[in-house]
Amino acid sequence: MRGPELELPAVRRLGTARLTAGLNRHRRLDLAAHRRVHPPLPPLDRDGLLALAEAVALRGRGGAGFPFARKARAALAGADRLGVPPVVVVNGAEGEPPSAKDKMLLARAPHLVLDGACLAAAAFGAEEIVIGVTAGSPGEISVPAALAERELPCPARTVCLPERFVSGESGALIRGVNGLPVAPTPLKGRAAHGGTAGVRRRATLLSNTETWAQLAIAARLGPDAYASVGTLAEPGTILLTVNRSGAAPLVVEAPAGTALGPMLDACGLEPGAGVLVSGYHGAWLRPLDAVGAPLSRAGLAALGGALGAGAIVTLPHDTCPLGEIARVTAWLAAESAGQCGPCKRGLPAAAESLALLAAGAAEPGVLDDARRALGAAQGGGACSHPDGTARFVRTALDVFADDLDAHLSGSGCGRPVHGVLPLPRVAGARLEVDWSRCSGHGLCTVLAPDVIRLGPHGYPTSTSVPVAPWQEHAARRTVNQCPALALRLRRTA
Structure with missing residues (x-):
């Protein structure tokens, strides 16, 4: 792979390496190295692939944990109803700041992800494979390079999406692929059914990066060997992003059900004042609860948490x-x-x-x-x-x-x-209030009610307010019309 040198996430494993196999010896697995590490994929037809996904209880690894086989059947039914082949989409738009597992796979083991997507595309007769990546991430270079190295069952392309938290939401990703603003769809629809919710109105089978890689691992191992680690209900391994204060995050592969405490200990961390599991849409655990918490969907749900995307942050005292x-x-x-x-x-x-x-x-x-x-x-x-x-x-x-x-x-x-x-560290805007000038007119909250809120005495409750992109027009209008000239919009780098 040629291109600028980008920082690639470091990896660690607890137990046998599957998704991270070969990454202790290679910075990135190109096609030749990938073939030395992973055996050839067995051919699977439509029914065989669906049966495999059900046998290993494969679920989405992006957060919602939806069963892959059920989603695939819905997409196939949608394609049959519309009379056009489905589209396979890899969701690699990882907008979660504490998560780096999808970035790691796309940057360091892209062919494993493409194996899973190509396996499904061939079995389901897909019209196209689309890989969504975050603009400026290592995957923006790594994925096109991997596509150019291998034979594909259908056309494939990479779509770069802005680095925003909502970019990884499935509806937002599909809108971006369709050339629309990258934002969740105002009206709910199922991508598997096609229509306005799908890529080019086709029935769309969308799963996140790790899910496709897990499918490739399951196809090579078979159901029994795949289930030799993990729990009975959640077989296999999982990828976790363990964040470390003052150091780059680690992407850790561990058997599902591994206790959180020993996993943190292996990374040189302690639970501290509390542990966040599943990132910024996840839940906080008390230190005593965190130590014995099983890293599985069922185990964390019993504690009021969620596995989600597997992002873990400990808060120091x-x-x-x-x-x-x-x-x-x-x-x-x-x-x-x-x-x-x-x-x-x-x-x-x-x-x-x-x-x-x-x-x-x-x-x-x-x-x-x-x-x-x-x-x-x-x-x-x-x-x-x-x-x-x-x-x-x-x-x-x-x-x-x-x-x-x-x-x-x-x-x-x-x-x-x-x-x-x-x-x-992204550029943004803040609306700043000069209280020495503010006279409490209240016009600001009339012009920008979503940005400025007034306290009980009629003055803004904060002197510095972050402004989202969709709020900038109202914030700028408020600055221009403030009678006391007490507001200004400042760009931050």
Whole structure:
């Protein structure tokens, strides 16, 4: 592979390597190295591939965990109904900051992912394979290079998507593939059924990067060997991204059901003040619960958590938990598509309340306001973004209840915010308020109600507010029309 030198995620394994096989010896597996590491794929027809996916209980590894065989059958039924072949889509648009497993696979083992996609495309007679990657990621170079090396059962192409949290949502990805703005679809539809929800109105079989790689591993091993590790209900291995403060994240392959504590210990980490599992749409676990937590969907669900995309972050004792949660919540609010009430009002309101709590400047009722905003956000959004964000915040408020009480008392926890929870360094905008000029006219909240909120005395509740792309027009209009010239829009790098 030729091109600029990009940082590739480091890998580690607990037990036998499957998805990470060969990566201890190779920086990246080109086709020749891939063939030396992995045996040839057995040919599978339509029924054989569906039977294999059911036998190994293959589920999506992007977060929702939907059964692959059921999704494939729906896509095939949709293709038969429409009378045109389906489209196979690899979702590699990993917009989750704490997750790097899909980036690792596309950058270092792209042929394993393509094996799974090509296996399905051949068995199902697909019209096209589309691989969605994040613009500027290593996969933007690695995937086209891998496609050029191998024979394909049908045409294939790579589509680059912006580095945004919502880019990995299935509807947003398909809109991007179709040349539309990369945002969740306002009206729900199933890609497997085709129509406006599918790629070029075709029935579309979409799964994330790890799912396709797992399919290739299962095809080579067969159901029995595949299930020789993992749990009875969730056989095989899983990929986890373990984030380390001050160091690059590790992508770890481990048998499903491995306890979280020993896995952290193998990475040189401790549970700290709390452990976040499944990234910024996931749930926080208390240290004592985290140590014995089985890394499986069922095991984490029993503790009120979720496996999701397998992103894990431990929070050290020396950073302010509330400050960490507040900065991520503000980022999540700005990353929304702004297409529904929970994202336009609920998440920004919750983010602002958390910022006041973290700063120790909260007035009575602010915590209730935050909980109310989060409650309203759940279940009413156009996509899962409000629900996931609410889960992230609500579980944090429970796990870090003692720190929350310290901030509510006005004294605070006394710890600085070290920025342990990873966030991307991307350009954005902030609306800044000069309180020495502000006269409390209130025109700003009339012109930009989704950006500016007023406190009980009629003044903005915050001096610096992150502005999402969909909010910039209203924010700019507010700056231009402020009678006191107390507002300005600042770009950040």
